[in-house]
Amino acid sequence: MSSISKIDRIIKEINSSFEVREDNGLLFLDGKTDNYDEIVLAGREAVTSDHYGVINDIRLEGEKEIEENDEILDYSLDNLHVDCLVIGGGVIGSAILRELSKYKLNSILIDKESDIIEHQSGNSNGIIDSGLTIKSKTLKALYTVRGNKMFDKLSEELEVPFERNGHLILLKNRFEKIFYSKLFVNAKKRHIPGIKLINRKTLLSIESEAPKWANYAIYIPSGGSINPYKFTIALAENAVENGALVFLNTKCLSMDVSNNIIKSVKTNRGTIFPKVVINATGIYSDKIAEMAKDRTFTIHPVKSTNLVLDKKVSYIAEKTSFIKSPITVIRDENDTKKVGVIRGVRKLLKQERKYMYEELSTIHSTSGNVIIGPAIIETPKREDYSSDVSIISQIIEEQRKVSPKLKKSDVISYYSATRASTYEDDFVIRKGIFTENIFEACGIDYPGLTASPAIGEDIASMVINYLKEKGYKILPNKLFNPHHSSIKPIKDYPRSLRDKLIKSNPKYGIIVCKCEEISLGEIESCLSSPIPVYTLDAIKKRIGAGSGKCQGSICSPLIQDAIARKKRTSILNIKKSSNESVVLFEKIEDNKHE
Amino acid sequence: MNKDILIVGGGISGIYSAIEASNKTSNILLVESERELGGLLRKLKGCELIFDSNKTSSTEYLRTLVDKVNKTGIEIWKESYVSNILKEDTLFSVDIITKDGIKNVKTKSIIIASGFHEKTRNQSFIPGSNPSGIFTSSAILYYVNVLGYLPTKTCVFYGSTDLSLYAIESLIKANVNVIGVFDDRENPSCLNKNTEDKLNKYNIPLYLSYTVTDVIGKDRVEAIEFSKIKNGIIDENEKIRIDCDSLIISQGYIPECKLIESLNAKMSLWTKGPIVDQNSMTSIDGIFVTGNSLMAHNEIETQIINAKEVGINAAKFKQTERELIDVDFDENYSFVVPEVVDLSSNLSNINFFFRPAKSFNNKTVKVYLNKQIIFSKDYTVLYPPKMENITLDLKKYDLTSDSKIMLKIE
16 A cells, blocks of 8 residues: 555544645645644645655634734835845844854844744743754764854853753653663763663752652763843844844845745845745744745644743752653552553654643743643644743643642743644754755754754755855855853952942942843843833843743833933834734823822 | 841832831841832823722822832942842842843841732633733733823633722723623622722623633634533633733732742742741741732732831840731631740731631630630621721730641631
């Protein structure tokens, strides 16, 4: 039986309306259903190694696509001719832009949002994965392992908080050591250094709050944690410092493709004429690939939810991040031993499909707050940032098995965002197949943050090779400076230096965000950076003002006031994030105020 | 610089403590992080404060208070932030961030009166999207009364604390359409006198036993969905969708305890503030806490009683060995302050502050000492928003480290 008729049989079992056809090396799925799970299941079942990928066009009945806002903003970019156009300002787009800025090229990055790092990257938990547990023979494993090794140098160059304190996989039973053997083989093959099976005593010396049942652990020293916002912003800002340009609120609307070449890209700010286009649009990457007539994959959004805990409970993950092994069974009323073992072994052997708490970890973050997450769940919505309170309760319930001291009242914040997963469950990192001047960095879900620097390198070198092939002379940017000075919290400065700084600029002595002890001076310097963004959310991402216990409820008015003064505009113009996210409507007349 | 007392926070409590303490010593430093003194009172500018007998304009009240504290001649630093407290032998070494640099102050005792912050959207576990237009009552009060800008035209409140009523009063005066107040509790979370004066007067409907089940809107709030709670469970059939541009959250106070927590003081499970003895001294000798950073006050009266006492106690403070016994209370209380009594200190006329956990009619508050009733007071009404205080003279009794003090409502 040919693979296609086998797929046809399987997907018809899921829903008799589903159909599969083969064209141009791609598998197309069609049909309709009102059950979203069926669509995802069919997509997964249609994956083969003989095709580029699955184009899942099965429609979900009753689900409205988000209304696209294609309004023209202005024509400030009209008729702009550039060498490289990077679409998407997440960590991938920013890493690529920085690599491109190492060459004498005219490179620009556009993002449809009011700031870079808005979607998936902006909701990352900052884990730098070792790449140990990722399925073999995937680009995901390749780029993650390579990316991981680049962080020591990068974090130093970009002055971004990074800690390589290792990750732990907690084991309960002796027989789970087979898990270690499997991972040990992976580690050897992938050159992941130093993984160790440790006993409880050693475990406690690393994490004193390890749960009672954890008798052993696998220690992966190359695991780490970074501040994902600061990292992405530093990448993009360093690119700008080296000559690249970033345009925000700029949305790609369509592309003019003829003779397998993108001639121009229409945006809401005019038509841009690039020599190459780089697609780093995450959750929208299949749509952009489609515009470029180079789509070989389908994004099925996976919503991940993370919780942020108060700093006063930082001790529950002092140095490392940890996760329970997939075969560790902690008995409770609903979880019988049998189901747990089978599920775990299946995952171990086949890398089975994901379940909600598979990745749930207690994460030590560089800011000091412990993060719990992520819980993952399939969603038909590409931009699903809504939070479901029942999931939050379940996360706490579930993770109490690993961190028994976890309390709901210690949660200060939670966030959900969608990841750009493909049915092939792998990254798409390549030059265009059907269109020659598009470069795809797509389908990048977890651990895309870790993989980003390696992806950046490879995409940039693909672009350079292509341009050279086309006869362009590409010169290195001799003035490229890899160093970027990121804004460091002044409260962490030595006392005498901080004192000196305040004496040189008294605004460093006016504390605006009381929870995080952030001064007016820091807010102002954040607005003088290479990519200044005059919104509340931008300040929060860059220096953490408003990210503490009170979540900005006390300092937001003060921060808005500071931004307005710096920008010399009315406070009415200072928004939360997008242009439509108005905070203040009007000035109250007939009233004397300060 | 050496001081007898350092007061952190220049709101009502900080000011009253300062005035009271200045009768004993004028070597006091009051540190306020904002540009002006007043704390919460500053945000209530233009609102009417209701005391038992009469109404007062908050602006007037604050002006009088500031005049009084200025007359004491104590040192006041505004726009200054207490960053760090270190204990050194008998003194505390305190780093204060100011516009002129980092100042180090050595002090014998410290009064923390740093106020509170309201429970946020996240701490109230409100589901849905995260657009602009979700505020706390105190943020609204700051925007409207301090900055003079309107963050809403049509809004709905979630939570009926007294602070929400002041926010409503301020918004109504600015012609904002307040659609209603929803509360997940079965009873209002505010004082009866405030409900009458502020809700009923403006005809704002109060919906009890409703919780937020969705926030709708991508950039700015477009609507809020509330659902009825029946027997502790959300009733899917009784949903109300309110079209509005803002959700204003008033889910209660959390004492601001960053400084005291950084010193590892013992914290109360009940007030979420530190555990204190009858002198309002925390588990760290020489550090006192008062006002909303000690416990959530709804009324200025109780707050003043406590703040004045703390001012005197801090001025009198001498390092001694404390002998603490616990104060227990039954499940009818949501908290009792103090939670410990120091037998080596003054035991006459101790003020106990408490809130009942639910509403009661015609009940008696009883204090037991080793199973013997030593105090009882009848109340026709007790309800959670109303903080009560009773004064006990424990000096009369022969208290030992084995003595058991227990408060009950019977």
